[in-house]
Amino acid sequence: MYIEFEKLIFRNILSYGNNETEIDFKPGINIIFAKNGSGKSSILDALFFALYGKPYRNIKLSSLVNSLNKKNMVCRVFFKKGDDHYEIIRGQKPDLLSYKKNGVEVALTSTKKLIQTDLDQIIGIDSFLFKNIVAVATTYNQPFLSLSNTDRNKLVENLFNLAILRKIEKAIKGENIIAKQNLTLVMKDLENAENQLNLTNTSIANINQTILTNQNKAESLRDKEIGDLIEKNEKNTKILNEFREKSKIATSNIIDVRSKKDTLQNEINDLTVSISKIDIYLSVLDKGSCPVCGNILTDDKHIQDKDSKIEERSSLLKLLNEDQSSLRDLNKIEENNVKNEKIIADCNNIITIGEAKISDNLAKIKKLRETKSEIDLSELLEKENSIKSKLNTDIISFKKEITDKNKECVIIDNVFRITSEDGIRHFLFGKLINVFNNIVNKNLHNLSVKVQVKFDSNLDYVITGLRGENIEYNQFSGGERTRIDMGILLAFLNLSGDLANWNTNILFIDELFDSGIDNEGIDALLKSLNSLIMIKNQSCYLISHRLDTHNETFKSILKIEKNSGFSTISNQN
Ligand SMILES: Nc1ncnc2c1ncn2[C@@H]1O[C@H](COP(=O)(O)OP(=O)(O)OP(=O)(O)O)[C@@H](O)[C@H]1O
Numbered sequence: 001m002y003i004e005f006e007k008l009i010f011r012n013i014l015s016y017g018n019n020e021t022e023i024d025f026k027p028g029i030n031i032i033f034a035k036n037g038s039g040k041s042s043i044l045d046a047l048f049f050a051l052y053g054k055p056y057r058n059i060k061l062s063s064l065v066n067s068l069n070k071k072n073m074v075c076r077v078f079f080k081k082g083d084d085h086y087e088i089i090r091g092q093k094p095d096l097l098s099y100k101k102n103g104v105e106v107a108l109t110s111t112k113k114l115i116q117t118d119l120d121q122i123i124g125i126d127s128f129l130f131k132n133i134v135a136v137a138t139t140y141n142q143p144f145l146s147l148s149n150t151d152r153n154k155l156v157e158n159l160f161n162l163a164i165l166r167k168i169e170k171a172i173k174g175e176n177i178i179a180k181q182n183l184t185l186v187m188k189d190l191e192n193a194e195n196q197l198n199l200t201n202t203s204i205a206n207i208n209q210t211i212l213t214n215q216n217k218a219e220s221l222r223d224k225e226i227g228d229l230i231e232k233n234e235k236n237t238k239i240l241n242e243f244r245e246k247s248k249i250a251t252s253n254i255i256d257v258r259s260k261k262d263t264l265q266n267e268i269n270d271l272t273v274s275i276s277k278i279d280i281y282l283s284v285l286d287k288g289s290c291p292v293c294g295n296i297l298t299d300d301k302h303i304q305d306k307d308s309k310i311e312e313r314s315s316l317l318k319l320l321n322e323d324q325s326s327l328r329d330l331n332k333i334e335e336n337n338v339k340n341e342k343i344i345a346d347c348n349n350i351i352t353i354g355e356a357k358i359s360d361n362l363a364k365i366k367k368l369r370e371t372k373s374e375i376d377l378s379e380l381l382e383k384e385n386s387i388k389s390k391l392n393t394d395i396i397s398f399k400k401e402i403t404d405k406n407k408e409c410v411i412i413d414n415v416f417r418i419t420s421e422d423g424i425r426h427f428l429f430g431k432l433i434n435v436f437n438n439i440v441n442k443n444l445h446n447l448s449v450k451v452q453v454k455f456d457s458n459l460d461y462v463i464t465g466l467r468g469e470n471i472e473y474n475q476f477s478g479g480e481r482t483r484i485d486m487g488i489l490l491a492f493l494n495l496s497g498d499l500a501n502w503n504t505n506i507l508f509i510d511e512l513f514d515s516g517i518d519n520e521g522i523d524a525l526l527k528s529l530n531s532l533i534m535i536k537n538q539s540c541y542l543i544s545h546r547l548d549t550h551n552e553t554f555k556s557i558l559k560i561e562k563n564s565g566f567s568t569i570s571n572q573n
């Protein structure tokens with residue numbers, strides 16, 4: 001990202017009054033020159049406040065407002081990013097904060113307040129980095145080598161866009177923990193589901209066993225019942241057969257008596273007729289004439305005939321008497337047949353009832369044979385089976401989830417490894433640090449500092465002297481320290497165009513030249529700085545109360561004067 005600062009306009013900030021002061025950033029080395037307390041460093045506060053909403057120096061925000069006018073403090077910074085022109089407007093008393101893009105104020109929804117992170121995003125670097133590579137001042141800023149290792153890393157990572165790797169590492173670390181927690185949770189889910197499945201399987205086996213036992217029990221009960229019914233039916237059939245036999249005998253008895261009676265009656269009739277005929281014959285004989293020939297019965301033949309007829313009549317009569325006696329006997333027997341008929345009716349009745357009972361039993365047997373287990377556990381079994389199938393589906397999906405989550409963990413582990421200290425960051429840092437060390441040491445050589453500074457990939461450093469001895473940063477004199485600081489700053493500026501994530505056209509250096517550095521050092525520094533600024537076509541502002549204002553290296557001189565308590569800038573080219 002390249003930010004091209006165009007101008008800064010401010011009023012009523014610190015020693016500046018209500019009249020607008022404008023600084024158009026010009027390429028080359030410019031000098032802001034004035035006596036102590038004129039308002040030189042205040043420009044940095046104005047620029048910093050416009051960009052970040054706070055003073056550059058360690059003073060209270062409210063102290064920025066000019067103490068004489070006490071209001072209407074406004075700072076406006078104009079810059080270009082790509083093809084877009086931006087203007088940030090910020091003020092106090094009243095509070096102001098807005099920005100314009102290509103001259104149009106960016107509308108913000110009522111719910112969203114413009115927050116600094118939005119502006120940091122537009123500017124591209126935060127205030128920490130800005131203080132270290134855009135506006136440097138020894139009094140208000142710690143030199144790079146005096147920063148903590150964490151701050152050194154933060155600065156370099158931000159400048160060279162390596163911070164993203166640390167952010168990824170941090171995010172991935174979180175992801176890693178979450179992914180592993182998720183995996184553990186799913187594994188727990190699986191364990192629970194498998195336990196439940198085991199319980200359900202046991203329950204199903206128990207139900208099946210119960211069903212089987214019940215069936216066996218019911219079947220043996222049923223078989224016994226059927227057996228009893230069959231036995232009863234057999235008994236009933238036997239009894240019925242006896243009754244049938246009895247009825248049959250009774251019926252045949254009746255028929256037999258009737259037939260015998262008929263036969264006897266016929267015989268009686270025949271005998272009666274025969275006897276009557278003999279009687280007629282005999283009466284004719286008694287009258288003395290032959291019934292056949294009509295002759296008077298005088299001969300022996302007719303007498304013999306009469307005797308034989310009498311005899312015949314007597315034997316017929318005897319037979320008749322016998323038959324009549326038999327008939328009487330039979331009539332008596334027939335009287336008994338009434339009893340037989342009753343027996344038959346009773347038998348038939350019993351037979352009907354018995355048959356009904358038998359068929360009733362047969363129906364019962366049929367029904368029993370068709371009947372299955374009496375205890376119905378099918379609903380329960382169905383329920384358990386549906387639980388089982390759901391658990392099986394769950395288990396499959398848990399297993400799939402575990403596979404996926406394992407894959408996810410492996411990916412996260414890999415990314416974590418790549419982005420971690422030992423991964424890509426280490427690799428990039430290693431490469432970068434070599435280049436950085438070379439440039440720093442070249443700068444130190446140009447600035448006539450006879451030491452070597454060597455940073456490792458953790459940005460820890462050693463400074464070695466000509467004889468290879470280690471020297472502490474604070475062992476150096478103020479002027480030497482300034483040269484070393486500048487050597488490092490110039491290295492950052494040098495790299496910022498090519499390797500860094502962010503680059504800009506301005507550079508403010510406050511107080512550096514007013515500190516311990518000697519004229520020889522200043523010359524060397526200006527030379528190095530100038531060649532760099534020229535190559536990069538940057539606007540560099542050196543703030544000093546001491547610099548030789550006639551130096552040819554300077555593109556322009558901004559002189560500040562303080563009149564009636566208010567600072568004003570006058571340009572001298
Ligand atoms: N709120 C304020 N209103 C008016 N003047 C202020 C306010 N705060 C500070 N000042 C004064 O503004 C003046 C300018 O200060 P500044 O630090 O910009 O000076 P300088 O030119 O950088 O001086 P030096 O060379 O000593 O660093 C100082 O005299 C200071 O007392």
Ligand SMILES: [Mg+2]
Pocket residue numbers: 040041042
């Ligand atoms: Mg100052």
